[in-house]
Each structure stands twice: as C-alpha cells, then as structure tokens.
Amino acid sequence: MSDVSRRRFLQSNAVLLAGLGIPAALPEAAEARPPATDLARYRPVSVSSTAYAPTPAWFAVDGLAETGVRGSGWRAGAGDPQWLAVDLQAPCTVESVVLVFEATATDPAFTPASGINPFLDTTGWEVLSSSAVAFTLDVSADGRAWQTVHAATGSPGGRVVITLDKPVTARWVRLSATAQANVNPLGVNAFEVYGRTGRPRPAATGWTDWGRHPGPPPALTTADDGTVPLESGWALTMDSRVSADGPALARAGADTSAWLPATVPGTVHTALVEQGKLPEPTNGFGNMRAPEALSRHSWWYRREFTLPRGFDAGRRVWLEFDGVDHHAQAWVNGVSAGELTHPVARAAFDITAALHGHGTHALAVRIDPMPHPGNPGDKGPDGVSTLNSNAEQKDLPGYISISGWDWMPGVRDRGAGIWNHVRLRSTGDAVLGEPRVDTKLPNLPDTTVAEVTVVVPVRNASSGTLSVTVAIELAGARADRRVDVAAGAWADVTFSPATDPALRLARPELWWPNGYGEPTLHPLTTTATVEGRVSDRRTVRTGLRQFGYAATQPIVIDPATDHSPPQTVEFDRTTARHVRIQGGKRATGYGISLWTLSVVDGSGPDLARSKTATASSEDNANDTAPNAVDGRDDTRWSSGYSDDQWIQVDLGVPTAFDRVVLTWETAYALTFTVQVSDDGGTWRDVKQVSNAGTPLQISVNGVRVFAKGGNWGFDELLRRVLPTGWPTPSNCTAT
Template identity: 40%
Template sequence: MHGIDKTNAVRRLLWASLMVSTAWIAPLSASASDSAVSYGPYNAAILAGGDGLAKPLAGASLPAGGPWTLSTWFQADEIAPGTVLIAGVGDPAQGRYLALSGGKLALRTGAGEAITGGTAVKAGIWHHALASIDGKTARLFLDGAEVAHGPAAQNAVAPVVGLAPRAGGAFAGRIAGFTVTAKALSADEAKSAAQGKPDASLINFEAASPTWPVQVKQMMGQVTPQDAWTLPKSNAAFSKPVAKPLPTGPALKADGPPGSDNNWTVGGWRLAEAPTVRGDGARISQPGFDTGSWYVATVPGTVLTTLVDRGVYPDPDHGLDNLAIPESLNKQDYWYRTEFDAPATLAGRHPLLTFKGINYAAEVWLNGERLGGVRGAFIRGQFDVTGRLRPGQKNVLAVRISPPPHPGLPHEQSIAAGVGENGGMQALDGPTFIASEGWDWIPAVRDRNTGLWQEVTLTATGPVRIGDSQVVTKLPLPDTSKADVTITVPVENLTNQPVQAEIRAGFDDVTVAKTVTLAPGSGSVTLSPAEFPQLSVKNPKLWWPNGLGEPALHGLTLTAVVTDAQGGGAKSDEKHTRFGIREVSYELSLMDSGGHVRRVEIDPTLAPGQQVVDGSHTGIHKIAGGWVSSLVPGAEKSPAVKPLEESSLAPYMVLKVNGVRVPARGGSWGTDDWRKRVSRERLEPFFRLHREAHVNIIRNWVGQNTEDVFFDLADEYGLMVLNDFWESTQDYNIEAQDVPLFLDNAADVIRRYRNHPSIVLWFGRNEGVPQPVLNEGLEKLVTTLDGTRYYSGSSNRVNLQDSGPYDYRDPSLYFTKLSRGFAVEVGTPSFPTLEAFEAAVPEADRWPLSDNWAYHDWHQSGNGDTHGFMAAMDRKLGAATSLADFERKAQLMNYESHRAIFEGMNAGLWTVNSGRLLWMTQPAWPSTNWQIMSHDYDTHGAFYGVQKAAEPLHVQLNAPDDAVAVVNNTRTAAKGLSLRARVLTVDGKTVSDRSQKVDAPVDAATVVTTLDLAAALQANGLVLVELELADAKGTVSQNVYWRVADEASTRHLNDLAPQPVTVTTTAERAGDEIKVHVTLTNTGTGAALMNKLTLQNADGSRLLPAYASDNYISLLPGDRRELTIAYPAALAQGRPKVALRGWNTQPATAVVAVP
C-alpha cells in the first residue's frame, strides 16, 4: 500500500487542466506572414484499442476568428465506421479537428462536422490531410487536392493538441508531421505540403498507448537515525516484562494417527545470540554442548517472540513498549539447537528434515556435520539425512540463523515526526517480511521477524518418496454435475536402481492405483480421468466462496508402495493433502496483436501450461481509462479464451468461480501478526470473523502471510485469496537484488500451495510490475507449475482500479466516484472500540491525542492522515470532549463510511463495479487505523458496517439519489419479499410509512423505488430512514440511515433524547461454544441509535473472541431485534453478561444464564 488517490476521472482531468489558459503564455499570432506561429510536427502511433495523446501548446487559446491551418500525414490501420478524430486542437468535443467520417476526410470546428469531401481513404496507405481557414471560409485538402469547402464557423479553443482523441470512434494508425499554424495556406501551398510521403523508418513515433515502464526512481527509507527530539514520548513508564510458562512436550512429537511412524515435529529448541556462543556448528551440534544459559525457544516463532515470552523484553504491542527493545536484535546471528532421540524404526529408511520457514538465512548442522543452507523466508529447507541421522540414539540439530542483510533503520511515528516512509532498504532482500522495517500500519519489528518462524519436521520413507502433488479439477461449465480430477504425483526413486512401485490415490469414495517402473532420480506419475473413469466425479461437492455455497474440501491420500516380483509390496511413503473441486476464470479486457481491446473470459484450466496472456512490460498497454495486458499472438484460438459480448465493466477484471460471477468483497492483510505468531489457535478467530462479516476475499499483501495455516483457514472459511509475491510499490520501494533467489522461493511457494482452492490469482508485485527479468520469470513459473490461475504483474491499475483513497471521504462518493471497477485497496480511518484502545494505550496517554496515538497509527500525515476524519467529526457531530465521546462519535462515522464503501459497490454491481477490497481488514498489531477488527478480536463499528452492507440478502438506501435497492448476493432468487420504508424525525414523528412487494433476482442489485426526502429535509434538516425487508419467515434485512439537508444538520443527532432499550438473553450449548440469543427492544418514544453490545466476563472484562450476528443496531420506537453472540465455552470466567451502550441509549446490562 502506497500511492496517490486516482480515479477514472484522470483522463478528463488531464484534458481540463490542459485547456486552462494562462496569462503568461504568449498569444498565438493571427498574422498571415511567413513568420506565423507554428506548432509541431507531432508524430504518433495509435492502436485501435489504445489511447490518444494530448499535448499542451505554448500559447493562449486559439481565437474564434483569424487564419489557421491544420496539416498532417496519416496512415489508417483500418477504416472505422462513423466519425473518428485524427488530429486537431482543443477539447475533442469543441475543438478543430481533422477527422474521417464514413472513411471520407472531414473537418470539425466545434459545431459538429463542418465539411466532408472526397472519396473514401484507404487503409494502410499514407494520405495527407490539410484544413485551411482564412477567417471566413474553410478549405479541406486530401493528398494536395481540394475536396470540400464551406463556411468557417469556429469557436475559440484551448491550446491543446489532440492526436486521435477517444471521442466516439477511435482512429488507429500513424500520424506524421501534424502541425498547427496561425496562417491560412493557399491551394498551392497545400499541394506542395502533400509532396513526398513520409519515410516511417526514419520517424520516431510516440506511442499513444505506451507499454509498461520500468522503475526509474526509488526511496531507501530512513537512511540516518531519526532526530531524537522527534521520537515518540509517553507520560507512562515502559511496562515490565512478564515471562510466560515454559513450553512442554517431547523434542520429537509424532504426527498423524496413533501408531504413525513416518512424521514427527521437531521441538525442544533453545536459543542464543551467536556472539555469546563459543564454538562452531560442528561443535554445537554434538551431544554434551552446554546450553544451560540459552533461552527456551518458542518455535514456531521469531527471536523476539522468544525474548518476550521469556521475560527479557516487555510486550511491544502495548503503548510505546516497542521502544524498550533494541534495534541490535536485527544486527546479529542466532543459534537454535535441539536434542532428540530418533526412533530405532528409522534404521534402513530415508529420513528427511524439513524447515517450513526460516527468516532469513540459515546454516544447518546435524551431529557435527553441515547439512547445507537455506535463504529466503518462504522456501523450505529440505535435507535428506540418510546416513547422518542416528536411529535409536540421541541426535543434535543446530541452526545458525542470520537476519535479512539490509534491515534498514526504523522511523518511529510521533506527532512531530509524522508517519515516515513505507519500508526501505530491506526490500533489497526480496523474499522476506519487508514490512517489518516499518510501514504506515506497523512500527519496525526489532528482530525483522528473524527465526524459525514455521515448523521443523522429520519424515521417513522407503526407497520412493512422494513430492508436492498437484490436483487439477475441471468442470464442463456451466454444467457442474461432473468434475474431472487429474492428479499429478511427483515421485523420487532414492536408490541407484530402477524400482517398481504402485502409486495409489484415494479421496471420498474414489480410489485409483497405477504401477510404474521408476528410474533413479525424480519423475512424476499422472492419474487422469482418461485412464481412470472414476476420476470423473458425478455430482461433486464444490468449493464455493463465502456466501455462494459451502467451501467443500476433499481429503486426498497418496501412497507409494514398492512392489516385488511376487506381487507383494511395502508402503514406501504416504502423504495427506486437501483440495477443492472448483474452477476459476476471469473476465478481462486484453489487447490483441492487431491493437484491438477484446473483452474475453480466460480459463487457464482449459489449456494447462499454455500461456495465453502476455503480462510482460511490452505486453501491458495504456488505454483510455487504464492499462491492460495482451493476448499472446494466436491465443484467440486457445480453448482457454472465450470472447464476450458484454463489456460494460471494461477494462476491469471479473472473478468467476465455477462459472459464477463473484462480487469480490473483502480486504487486504498486511500481515496476520507483526511478530509472526501464526498458530491456528491464534489465527482462526480472525478468519471466522471475516466469514461472519460476509466478505469473500482477502489479499495476501506482498506475500507477508505465506504459511500453511493461512491457506488452510482460507480454504475452510471460503475466503478467496489474491496472492502477492514479495515486491512493493514501483518507483517507490527498492526492487529485489537477487532475482534467482526470489524465483527459487516463488517456485517453492507455488508447488507447496497450488492445491489450495482459496488461491484465485497471483500478483507479481504490490502496486507495480516487477523488473522485467523477475516479472517474466514469475509469469513462467505460474504457467508451468500452476497452469490453472491467472498471473498479473501488478496488484493495481492493470485491468484493475488504482489504489486509494486511504483517508476519510464523504460516504456518498463511494456510490458515485471512488474505487470503481475492481478496486484492490480503499481505506478510511477506523478507530477501535474504547475497550480495545484502552487495552493498547496506557491511561496517561489516552486523552487528548498523544504520541501514543500516532505510534499506534492515528496518522497526522501521509496516506492515512486523520485530519479529514477529525474535521468531519467536528463539523458533523461537534468536537469530542473526552476519549469516550470521541470513540462514540468515531463509531458512528466508522459504521457509516464502511457501510457506504460496500453499499456503493452494490449500487453499481456488474455495471461499473466487480470488486472492492478494503485497505485493510486484518490488524497486524493494536492499530487505530484501517481495520474492521482489533488485534485482540474485538469488533467495532467498521466491522458491522461491512457486515450489514455485505449480507446475503440486503436492502439499502443509495446515495445521493435516495434510491432503494434490494441486493441479492446468493445464487437463489428471492420473490415476493415485503419492503417497508419508514421516515421519522429525530423526535419520533412519522413523516412517511409505506410498504410494497419486491423481488430480488440472483446476483443483482435492483432499484425498487426512490424516496422523496426533499420536503422532509427542508423542514427538519435531518430525518431517520428505516428500511426493512422480510420474507414469509420474518425480517431478512433491516437498515437505518440518517439523511441530512447539509453536513451541519448532522448535529441534529445530538438532539436525540436518551432512550430505554431492554436487553433479554437466553443461552444454549452448541458443541464447544455457547450461543447467547439476545433480544433488544426500544421501549422509548424516540429512536435509539448505534446500540452496541459487549460480551463480558463476570468481572466486566471483555470475553473474546465473540461472534455477533449484528451489532451497533439502530432502533426506531417500538423496534425489536434479535441477534446471536457465540463464544468458546472454555473462555468464560464466571457468569458472562451482555453490556449495552449506544449513541443515545441508556446503558444496561443483562446476565447470561448458561445451561
């Protein structure tokens, strides 16, 4: 994330800015002398589907009268129907332009088509066009001969040259020598100008649709230590470190079912700073080496996690305690060491040590021998330790780990220092956690996430070892009643002789087996429906994104059995994995080899291993309104490419799963946890909260979340993943210096995670295309190692919307202007709950704003500058008088703006919008900005605004036109629904109350009526609107809005009198959870807004995680709402209770009777 707010209006703004006349520019001469002012020549190459060019002239606006001449050579690639502008001056709608009309030369002078004449020009041939006006008569010349003349009606035009502007039709071809002259050329001069056709080989044509540029600038982050007086300051002392209980368990823990003897997790690790350790790897990895002074290590985990867990440093999540931890942690190496007894059953087998994730580089030693090295945070280190591991004996494993070599210097956010840069030098290191140098959503992590951050495992096999399998599923779309499942099993013969083996595969009720003879070394075995009909699965359970169906997963067991001459056999290896039966395709606008932009659907699964899209720098072209990739020459005939007739969303991408368009709603994850504490227990509540918010897509920003559990949970919760690799913003962040290392890490990631159905797309870089050698390498890897997903070099702009905005904007703009198309990053301030903020910030620094606020990302500058949010709060609701008052007002704004982001997407669904992702949904640490939940699982107004807007069946009030729309996000039509719309004043008086029957077609936002609020707003300034949608079973969607005549009228919300709302609860046990059923009833005479429920323990502390079906609920007089809050039964301390507060609600508490 980094960038400037840009929208589809850029092109219009460019023309507008170029057309502004400035007093200091010399006026264009109206003289007829030979010294008349002349501009040009201009040369341009224009693609049919590309953009035109706009060039400012060094002169004032061209006057309405006076002589002038337009002259150019042009060569049309094709003769387009209708009128197309070739070249001219001024706004394309009002200026003076040479044009083709029905293939004939024409002159337009601002009042439409002025004159047309001659015969139709021919494509592929150079023609000369000239228009001469003497102030009274316009003459038009083609190839030196006059073909038409007429009155010289003309407007004053701005000093802007337009070359093939996109106004109606589009000229395609080349323009040579276009000039604008303040003189009316004679017929002889026109004839002379048409002599000698241009030699195109000697002309440097400017491309109107340039290809993607390479990086030309970069920043290096904090290059000198920050000025001491700008460092953040606190009124509270650092917290005292608190040690956690030591981990327990065996150093070698068997994985799998009881009796399993081929998979273990290696534990029992100890940690020491390398400078304090005497001895090399050979000595350290021998029994008897003294580690009594070493720390008991937290593995998986980083060095800093261990040091915090052991009580060396305070928890950096809190306050400014990160400043109590030295930067020296990222400037030294570390030793990890463990001792374990290897099972005697390993004798005669082939053991393999696997390091699932080490950051950044490591040397590995076992029993005094160096096994090798690992570089990069995302590649597995795998070592065959046959002959080196000692079965039935004690073994010693030692690992020396080095941090990223370019850790950079931290910028510590404060009010005085501002937000600082995003990252810096560490980007040089490529595949690592580049955000750990510090970004505008986390401070610098002191160890830069160095350590054994993922598991270490030991596996044992016979002579045949199974590698990373690939499961490809194909559906005969749109038919989903059958799925072809093809399984490719990489196998390795570990002996020096041929081996006969049977490769077995089983999932659900399907089993297949194939006997093969394996030569020494690596190979692969393919199990396909062509050979095994049972792999054509009837009525398969499909994997669907959240909200469209169940994300069904299938467990696959692969077994290699080595057979003998007598037909017997012994199991050599067995692997278990999961896959989903699903097929992903993409609607895109792509440029073909003829320069036309075609709207097509790309389904890579239909042509595995075949590259059909060219995403190289030379394959990406600028067009009007954006950038597009290209079709590889001849790809139009590929089975993976299907032409589309409908193009309203061009050039933006549409994601399709199983043939169904998916409205992509979700957000980016900068990183799951800034210290890479990524156990399933820690991460699963975040995934569940995303599902509860009704989002269906998350983005693995810069690949910072690339670990097993992330993709496992995304699969299980039906969350599609846009998966980045490890470079960030072009022309801002430094590019990786070791491309081979980067590609090695990328290849391992693709092989490792390609079976996860949640991954739907690979991005090469955040906000920009990687350097050519890396971009083309990544595209090739995705094609060859995956072959079922689309690769795009950039996470934005190329068939996508640009990034941003990230600061507060008027919520109505999300309906009309902001983040249209497929927008991967849109953010707005998102202050946490009062309780979450108080848990993260010491009391002395909570109010008023302090450096602690700034350190926890309440930015005073940069992309996320919160001044606009606070100024809007002051204008709309009045200045906050305390922290509690600020939080109360912030939650109302959070709810309103986040609801508007996704309701705005709904309003233009499938017409102008196909996807919208927040920056961001996941909090990497206790932040105050860009999140819909807190680091401790608390959920605030932003979460419930998203949950409301993205609900499966939804009713909403569009802005600014007050149209009422019913949104159906499901795959089932809803008919005969009842819609009720009530409008009330702030004192509870009914302005209107009407009902009607409506239908909700599948996958659509349907406007069913429009509310006329003008008179009520004029009379009252502010009204409350409640929309309720119901089916035969009851309410399916309810939504309350406050509509205002002007921004200042929002202050009428302060006039709402306190209202009594009753809270009643019942509870039930559901497996490991307690479900609390809550009923809220507004028994008052006025509206009660933003009723917020907090589940608490008996002592008043928050009970988290808690999963509420609704919250921040607004109730009109007499309204009754039911919701459910679920929580893990094991977490409750005493009898839980539900606390209620709201905008104008009298606080209340209800104790929960748990059965």
C-alpha cells in the same frame, strides 16, 4: 573497503571473543573489560529526550553493547546538549565507565531522502545517529547535586573505555553530551558503569536476561501420520553470544542452559514475547519497545533428541522444514544437513547417515535475517504513515510488508526464525513430494461435475533405478500407476479424467470462500510402493475449487518493450487529409508523449511517414511533433503537462485508411479520440478510446467473489499459533 563492509567485517569477527553460551556482547565475557561488575545493567534510566523510534532509554543498559546497527540503544531527540543518567539504586564505588556509541566520529551523517519518506532506498545498515565528541561524566549521591569526574573532547566514538583517576562513591552516574560528531541525533548503544557495591540492591532484569534453563528437552513422539514433530524443546540465542560454529553446536552435550526457550513454529520476536522479555507488539506502543537489532543478527536454534523406538528401523530419515525466514543452515551431529532460503520455501534433508551410530542426536540451525532489512518509519505525532525503504524488495520472494507499509509498522525481527513446522519423516527409497490438485468445472454455471487432475512427484533416493507404483485416493476416487524412476531423479506422475475416469466426480463437495458456502476439504492420500512394500505414504487435505481471474489493462508498461507500449486503434475505413490524436485525460502527472504515430490502411505502408505534424504544445525544444512521424523509434513528441493535448498530421491529399498505430512513452493518454478532417479546421470523431483498466475480478466455482482487503495482508507482527480463545473468523460476532 566501504564503511558498511568494514563494519560487517568487524562485527562478524567479534563473535570470536566469546565462548559457547557466554554472551560476547556482555561485559563479563568480553576482552579488555574492567574486572568489576556492570552496576548499571537493567537499572532505571532517565534521559533528556528520546527520538520517536524503537530506541527507549533502557536499551542503553540492556547489555547488547555493540557498535553500529547490531546494537540496541537509546537515541536522543535532535539538538545539543543531551544527557543520560542511571540510578544504581544504592551507593556504589564507581571505578570506570564504558560508553558504546552506535556511531564513530568518522561515520558519515545520514542524509534523509527528500519527500515524505526519509528512509527511501536505504538498506537498513545505515547508522542513523552520531557519537558525542564532547561530553562529561557526572556523579551524584542524591540525583540533584552533580560532580564532574571526567571530561572529554575529540572523542572518537564507538566503544570508549574511561577509567576514573580514582574511584568515587555515587548512586547516580550521568553522561552529559555537549557536542555531536555530525547533525544526526546522539545514539548510545551501551552505558556501563563498573565498580562494586556493599549495599543490597533491588533485583533487576531486562530483555537480554534469559535466565537459566537446565534439564533435557521433552521426548519426541510419533504423530498420527507417522512423522515426528520437532516443535518443542528448542533453545535460541543470538550470534553474538556464541563463538562455536554449526558443527560444534550440533554435538550432544553443548551447554545451552543460558539460551532462551524458543517457540517453534515462531519467530525470534515471538519467543522473546512469549518468554516475557519483550512486550506484545500489537498492543499500544509495544512494537516501539522492541529493538531493530533483532533483524541485524543471525540466530541459533538448537535441540537434542532421541528417536522414538522403531522410527528409523532401517529406513531413511528426513529432516523437513516447512518455512524459515530468511535463510537457514542446519547441522545434525556435526554434519551439514543442508540449507534453504526464503520464507515460503520448503526443504527435506536426508540425515540418515548423520544419525548413524548416535544415541542422543543434536540439531543446530542458524537463521540469517533478510540481507536488506531496510529502515521502517514509525507512524508518530507528525501523522506520517508507516513507511518502508523499498529495501525488502531486494530479498524477494518474501513478505513484502515486513519492513513496514502505510498500514502497518515494521516487524522488528523481519520475521526471522523457524516460523513454520519442522518434523522428521521415515521413508523407503521412493519418496513422495507435494501433490498438485487442479479442479475444472466443465459445465459452469452447473457444478455437479468436477474434473480433477492430480500430479504427484516421486523421488528415487537410491543409487539404482526403481520401479515405483504411485497410488492416490481422493473423494472416493482411486487410481494408481507404475513408473520407473532413475537413481537420484524425480518423476511427476499425473492422474486425470482422460486416463483415470474415476477422477470425473459427480456432485462433488466443493470448497467455497468465507460467506459463499462450506470450505470443504477432502483427504488426499498418496502412496509409493516398491516391490509390494510401502515406501512412503502421505495424507493432505485439499479443496476442490476452480478459480477464475479477469482484468483488462489496455496499456502495459513492460520492460520487454523498453517501457514503450504499442497500441493499434482500428475503425471503419475512412477518407481524409488530416488525422488528429485528441488527448483527454492523462495517465500520469506528465503530459502525453508518443515515439511514433502511424496512419495505415490495412497492411499497407505508413501514410504519415515524414508528413507535416503539429501539436497543441511541446514540453521542450527537442521533443517536437515532427519526431512522431520521422520513422525513428528513438525520438518522440512530448506535450505540456496538462489534459486535452493533441497532435495531428497532414497527409497532403485525401487518403483512405482504417487504423492508427501508436507507440507511447510511459506518459500515455488515459483517454483520447481519433479525429479526421478534410480542411484541418472542422473535425469529426471516428473512434473514442479509453485506456483505463478494470480491477481484478476473482471468481470461485464460477461465482464472482468480493475479496475484502484485496490481496494484501500480514495480520500479525508475530507469526505464531494463536492460543485458544483468540478472535478468529469462526468465533467472532459481527458488530
């Protein structure tokens, strides 16, 4: 078993140590913990040094006492010795100390990648610190004079329990590490001091102290569209704090009073910020004060509810999610409702049967973070931009910059949570899906006519075939169509100007991007009717607009062609004995390289096959010029690593031709010229070629638009609904 899988196995089974709602990671609830109180919890900490990472000293006393990357903790700077001291804030009787290192002594040292990004190709499950193999525990009454009460050598790291030979009275307790297990910096995930105190001490709290929140959640209400939003009254906790599974948590009466009030829509990090447990990550160094461990835990969301009067009334009830990150499993009243993956996926689960026979309902949702969170670099005093490890691309589709990029830091929870809307919906057996609206402006640049096509999915949730009438209403146009839908099946109902002339709109109000006109949105109402009774009705807002995209890329490095792009260059028919490809600028840092060079007249044979080929240079003794004309596609010519390289072929006799056919290796020429010669000494140009692409040009309603910032962007470290008064495009003044 690999180190990573062994660690994950132990971590996943650690949750069995705690009861429902009791923090397994906290000392009061774990097995084999001393019976006394952790006197160090949330108390002031001082350290010898801190690495430039989201590992401040106080994370060592926050109670998240887990080994490996699932624990928060303090990471020291490089070198030995290092120390950590906690002020108990009153004289206390100290009986024992528990140290939890991120690493064990046998964990391998992390070897940074070469180059600018030390975390390249890491997964996020690597241990980046080391444990102390030699250390002392020291105590002090005044923080200046210290007495050693324990010394250790050959420590195994991980979780180390130290019971003192006899209790001592002290106000300060210090870990002094003199030797680490490997070259990585010291990492302490927990420093717990157990004992008793008879003196009053100041109240202390930390980000893992979520308080108690008794009382029922607010009652649900029906929205104007007939749905019931589930966006209040949620409670949130991490997987280490519960041992119960989904079916057990989705039972009415489970105690979640010690859980954190959740923000929905929102992420885990959002809830911790809005409840005042972690600082605002977009201000100052706030993001360096949030632990990476947020993205190494699964999280539970839970809510109890009763349905508004008359909501179900003999109809089907659906639980709808508009977006979670990264994976969600949902249970209702102990019954599995379903699961979905990826932040932009939507889901609707039929929970009708699960609701039957219950007055108070319980909903539990387990959120699993992205499997490859990566290790983001944090832009610091060395000036290196924020980096990611490419790991996040293993979990696409998703937010590609969530683990950091050169322009933004990593999102500590990687966006984990119920970040988009959740609701209940009541329908009959015919259920509508998300409509698709396509707009064509046939007379551009004239925009007085729009041809609109609407595709409406409809589902038959019953056990027999249904005859469903689907109707739409958009911008004054109405249309309907009847369709037979088999049991359990979906059908797409298409409305277009060809079948529904009303969808050829005259003088439509179009949607325009910011700065080009009004972003007009029209209500689109879709209705599904069965035997004269409305089964489902939905209204969305949509813009009428036609997008256009234009770009040129002459050379495409495509796996479908084995990364060997072909290129045919045609020109006026000419007669010559010698043909040269005269390179200009290179497209890569290498030279230029060809698998094949063919000279062709019309549809005739390759006139260059097995002829004499020479070149300006050759990268090595194997990749020589004759390889380009040997008729094989697995041998190539590769030039030296500079511009203005060339390859030429002697056809033997003057020959007529009108094209050359090239197969490039990935090192292709950005610019080159096809030249010919009668004597191999005097050359004339027949075609100049540029393989430079043009940038993507976007047009809306026939007008080219400027997309500021391109197609990249993740504006916030927290996905949330911004409060009134925050800057938005509509209330900002340009300066």
